[in-house]
Amino acid sequence: MAKKHHKYTHSTIEHHDDGSHTSTHHHEDGKSHKKYASADHDAMLDGMMDHTSAPNPGEEMPGAPAAPVAGAGAPPLPPQGA
Numbered sequence: 001m002a003k004k005h006h007k008y009t010h011s012t013i014e015h016h017d018d019g020s021h022t023s024t025h026h027h028e029d030g031k032s033h034k035k036y037a038s039a040d041h042d043a044m045l046d047g048m049m050d051h052t053s054a055p056n057p058g059e060e061m062p063g064a065p066a067a068p069v070a071g072a073g074a075p076p077l078p079p080q081g082a
Contacts, residue, residue, distance in 0.1 A: 006052050008034075013044065025051050 008025040015021055021044040024035040034051055038044035 007032075008052060011048065011052065023047055023051075 006025075007028050009028050011023060011025045013021050013023050019040050021038045021041070022035065023038060023044060024033055027033050036047060038047050
C-alpha cells in the first residue's frame with residue numbers, strides 16, 4: 001500500500017443545491033479536522049488535492065510555473081450550433 005502524505009483518516013463532502021460544496025477532512029487525532037467551502041466542483045477537487053496529496057515535483061517552489069492543463073495545445077472546439 002502506498003504511504004499517504006497526510007494525517008486524515010477520511011473525508012466527507014456535502015453537496016449543496018447551488019453547486020457549492022463543504023469538505024471536511026477528518027484528522028486521525030479526532031479533533032484537528034479541516035473544514036472548508038468550495039464554490040464549485042473544480043474548486044472542491046483542488047481542495048482535495050491540496051489537503052490530501054503531495055505536490056508534484058516543483059509545485060511547491062516559489063515562482064514555479066503553473067502545472068500544465070490537460071488538453072492544453074489542442075485546437076479549440078467549434079462554437080455550439082455552428
